[in-house]
Amino acid sequence: MCQETDILIDRLGKLIQPQDEWSDVFDVVRYAKLCALDTTCKTIMGISAHDQDESEYLEYVTAIERITSILHQRFLTPWLRPEFLFNLSSLGREHARCIKITHAFSDKGHDTISSCFSWTLYLLGQNPEIQELCVQEIEVLLGEKLKEGEEITLRDLNSLEYMERCIKETLRLFPVIPIIGRDLKTPLKIKEHTLIPGTTVVVATYILHRDPKIFPNPEQFDPDRFCESNMKDRNPYAYTPFSVGSRNCIGE
Numbered sequence: 295m296c297q298e299t300d301i302l303i304d305r306l307g308k309l310i311q312p313q314d315e316w317s318d319v320f321d322v323v324r325y326a327k328l329c330a331l332d333t334t335c336k337t338i339m340g341i342s343a344h345d346q347d348e349s350e351y352l353e354y355v356t357a358i359e360r361i362t363s364i365l366h367q368r369f370l371t372p373w374l375r376p377e378f379l380f381n382l383s384s385l386g387r388e389h390a391r392c393i394k395i396t397h398a399f400s401d402k403g404h405d406t407i408s409s410c411f412s413w414t415l416y417l418l419g420q421n422p423e424i425q426e427l428c429v430q431e432i433e434v435l436l437g438e439k440l441k442e443g444e445e446i447t448l449r450d451l452n453s454l455e456y457m458e459r460c461i462k463e464t465l466r467l468f469p470v471i472p473i474i475g476r477d478l479k480t481p482l483k484i485k486e487h488t489l490i491p492g493t494t495v496v497v498a499t500y501i502l503h504r505d506p507k508i509f510p511n512p513e514q515f516d517p518d519r520f521c522e523s524n525m526k527d528r529n530p531y532a533y534t535p536f537s538v539g540s541r542n543c544i545g546e
């Protein structure tokens with residue numbers, strides 16, 4: 295993972311060197327995706343790292359981007375909802391082609407990680423004083439190791455409590471999966487209403503995480519919401535970026 299992060303830092307470093315007035319504006323998502331893909335391949339599947347540049351990788355990342363965009367288009371286009379019409383359409387055929395490209399990989403893990411990673415970089419960029427606290431934490435806890443060029447371990451990463459709070463706060467503001475759907479198998483009573491089996495229920499995590507009664511001033515990026523003292527009285531179902539229950543995330 296250190297190797298993959300070094301490659302990312304190197305690539306981002308080149309991007310932010312001042313060249314023109316727009317040099318400080320760039321889309322971090324693609325770089326975060328390639329890094330997350332490399333890291334996921336190595337840590338989960340044991341496939342050794344590529345250099346985040348290979349065309350095969352870019353083809354894969356582009357296929358994932360197209361699948362996401364096609365799903366959005368299908369969602370907004372009622373006549374593309376039935377499977378047989380979708381499969382006959384040009385979008386459906388492109389979707390099938392992209393699925394073939396992604397077939398060899400498990401995309402569940404890396405795409406969620408890269409989204410979380412991109413938003414964390416974005417929010418730290420938007421909040422330099424919080425970014426500075428992250429840097430200070432890394433310097434205090436890992437500064438010696440970094441100076442000596444020692445490898446950073448999982449235990450080291452787990453010691454970065456402030457950084458963890460920043461990631462949790464990122465997932466509050468931008469939950470990677472903003473809406474979760476479930477089909478009811480049994481009746482569900484909510485106050486005076488009863489929903490019948492077969493009803494599709496949607497939990498909008500994005501909205502749930504912005505309840506001002508639980509997260510005052512909800513649009514503000516404030517990692518201290520995840521301090522022990524601020525969390526102890528919070529309902530555990532008020533913050534669910536990994537979903538909850540029997541189908542929750544195995545990567546949590």
Ligand code: HEM
Binds near residue numbers: 469537
């Ligand atoms: C920031 C990182 C991640 C977030 C926010 C996240 C979030 C979620 C959410 C919300 C669900 C439930 C989706 C639903 O019920 O419709 C889910 C399911 C799942 N996640 Fe993640 N995930 C992350 C990383 C990962 C990783 C790294 C892996 C793989 C190692 C992974 C594997 C899965 C799998 C297999 C499921 C389906 C579980 C099931 O249906 O029983 N996730 N994830």
